Amino acid sequence: MVKFDISGLKVWFGAIQALEGITLQVEANEILGVIGPANSGKTTFLRMLNRLNELEQNFRMTGSVKLDSSDITKIDIELLRKRVGMVFALPLPLPLSIFENVAYGARTHGVKAKKSLRDIVERSLTQAYLWDEVKDRLSASAFKLSGGQQQRLCIARTLAVEPEVILFDEPCSGLDPISTAKVEEAMLKLKKDYTIVLVTNNVKQAARVADRTAFFLGGELIEIDATQKMFTAPADERTDGYIRGRFG
Amino acid sequence: MRNPQCSQKIAFFFLFLSTLLIVVPVGIIIAIIIIKGAPAINWEFLSDMPRQGMRAGGIFPAIVGTLYLVSGAIIFALPIGLLAAIYLSEYAKDNFLTRLIKLAIVNLAGVPSVVYGLFGLALFVVFFKFGVSILSGSLTLGIMILPIIITTSREALESVPYSFREVSLSLGASKWQTIRHIVLPNAIPGILTGTILGLGRAAGETAPILFTVAAFYLPQLPQSVFNQVMALPYHLYVISTQVPNVDEKIRYGTALVLLVLVLFVNLVAIIIRYRFRKKKKW
Numbered sequence: 001m002v003k004f005d006i007s008g009l010k011v012w013f014g015a016i017q018a019l020e021g022i023t024l025q026v027e028a029n030e031i032l033g034v035i036g037p038a039n040s041g042k043t044t045f046l047r048m049l050n051r052l053n054e055l056e057q058n059f060r061m062t063g064s065v066k067l068d069s070s071d072i073t074k075i076d077i078e079l080l081r082k083r084v085g086m087v088f089a090l091p092l093p094l095p096l097s098i099f100e101n102v103a104y105g106a107r108t109h110g111v112k113a114k115k116s117l118r119d120i121v122e123r124s125l126t127q128a129y130l131w132d133e134v135k136d137r138l139s140a141s142a143f144k145l146s147g148g149q150q151q152r153l154c155i156a157r158t159l160a161v162e163p164e165v166i167l168f169d170e171p172c173s174g175l176d177p178i179s180t181a182k183v184e185e186a187m188l189k190l191k192k193d194y195t196i197v198l199v200t201n202n203v204k205q206a207a208r209v210a211d212r213t214a215f216f217l218g219g220e221l222i223e224i225d226a227t228q229k230m231f232t233a234p235a236d237e238r239t240d241g242y243i244r245g246r247f248g
Numbered sequence: 249m250r251n252p253q254c255s256q257k258i259a260f261f262f263l264f265l266s267t268l269l270i271v272v273p274v275g276i277i278i279a280i281i282i283i284k285g286a287p288a289i290n291w292e293f294l295s296d297m298p299r300q301g302m303r304a305g306g307i308f309p310a311i312v313g314t315l316y317l318v319s320g321a322i323i324f325a326l327p328i329g330l331l332a333a334i335y336l337s338e339y340a341k342d343n344f345l346t347r348l349i350k351l352a353i354v355n356l357a358g359v360p361s362v363v364y365g366l367f368g369l370a371l372f373v374v375f376f377k378f379g380v381s382i383l384s385g386s387l388t389l390g391i392m393i394l395p396i397i398i399t400t401s402r403e404a405l406e407s408v409p410y411s412f413r414e415v416s417l418s419l420g421a422s423k424w425q426t427i428r429h430i431v432l433p434n435a436i437p438g439i440l441t442g443t444i445l446g447l448g449r450a451a452g453e454t455a456p457i458l459f460t461v462a463a464f465y466l467p468q469l470p471q472s473v474f475n476q477v478m479a480l481p482y483h484l485y486v487i488s489t490q491v492p493n494v495d496e497k498i499r500y501g502t503a504l505v506l507l508v509l510v511l512f513v514n515l516v517a518i519i520i521r522y523r524f525r526k527k528k529k530w
Contacts, residue, residue: 050418052414078420078421081417081418081419082420085419088411088414090411092414092415094415105419108419108420161419
């Protein structure tokens with residue numbers, strides 16, 4: 001089943017073109033890895049999917065992005081962002097307690113009962129493999145956690161609004177290998193219930209967790225294929241060069 | 249080229265000297281006011297009406313008047329200023345018109361206070377027919393401190409990291425929810441700073457209240473917002489220049505009360521701000 005159907009997507013910020021006609025589909029319950037060097041348009045692509053690019057004043061686009069075959073510009077923007085959650089590159093806890101960070105999204109969507117909020121927080125933190133580490137200090141500031149814990153808190157915060165898709169924007173770029181492993185473990189468990197798009201600078205990470213991988217270069221989609229095939233026999237020599245670390 | 253150690257010492261000396269030049273006169277002024285004014289301070293001075301043509305008795309009506317005016321100015325200016333600041337920093341698009349508005353607001357903060365006084369006289373006293381009253385005076389002081397409150401509130405709102413807004417929006421919160429629950433709580437210390445500055449200015453200015461509210465001599469408390477009141481800065485001016493043979497200690501005593509009142513108001517705001525800052529977690 002196709003979750004996201006992107007066709008002919010071009011994006012400009014002022015005079016600078018960031019995406020030059022991207023056409024691809026994201027399947028439901030897959031992890032789609034997106035790799036490519038800096039400035040290749042991966043993050044712009046990701047931020048298209050929850051319309052976060054529109055916060056930029058000089059943003060302009062053509063082409064279409066469809067979620068479950070309805071155009072995302074026709075979906076109410078708050079509802080779209082509830083359905084399509086995002087985990088950012090740096091751990092960005094809100095200046096609230098651990099509990100309130102996770103409960104924040106649910107609260108904004110109208111959950112008021114204390115009991116339901118507590119259930120949501122426990123379930124989300126458990127899903128993000130953080131519950132056991134923080135269950136005794138839920139009222140402590142989120143900034144007291146380590147970097148890896150903060151990033152898993154951000155994942156829990158995203159899960160708490162019960163999205164259908166989770167966008168990961170280089171989620172492990174600031175983390176040590178053990179924290180990275182924990183985040184990756186969480187992602188692999190999550191794909192059973194969620195569709196995941198993972199933008200990563202770390203080619204090996206895509207190889208470890210992605211079902212399919214897309215390679216972006218200079219705002220263009222060079223190649224998209226099953227990860228296994230991409231990493232053994234890429235169709236394009238630029239893909240081969242990037243994966244082998246010859247440039248980028 | 250002189251050696252860097254030496255030029256560093258010279259730089260330090262001048263930096264220190266400049267700081268000293270600021271601190272010392274302020275210290276001397278405060279010391280003189282305290283030394284000369286303290287003997288006048290007693291319960292009667294603070295709680296009694298002026299008597300014998302303001303040459304004896306207390307300054308109670310002026311204290312009450314200043315408190316009324318400052319409260320009125322803040323009640324009027326803080327909500328309007330804050331809402332305008334939220335609009336300008338969060339909603340208004342960055343274009344020529346909004347840049348012009350921002351520039352105008354910054355410049356309004358530098359307009360001489362007597363101009364605000366005349367404006368208040370024309371608009372509130374004459375045009376709206378509020379008369380020379382607490383209402384006119386409070387509104388005039390409020391308008392005078394609006395630019396300060398807007399400018400500092402805007403800076404406070406804009407200093408909240410942009411990433412917090414992105415995170416909140418990415419969770420499906422609306423723009424207003426984001427402002428209400430994430431931006432505003434973290435901007436409160438800065439907003440309070442602006443309010444403190446505004447309060448101090450409103451309490452101390454003479455010119456804006458001269459034509460709009462201040463009474464020369466009124467040995468009774470106001471009954472409504474349409475009454476005149478005495479106010480400390482104007483009272484100080486009156487007993488220093490208009491009434492002959494006022495004992496020096498009464499003049500300095502009045503100045504001391506005004507000073508302490510402003511400091512006290514500031515202190516309250518500083519304590520509130522400190523409490524909020526302690527909760528700040530990034």
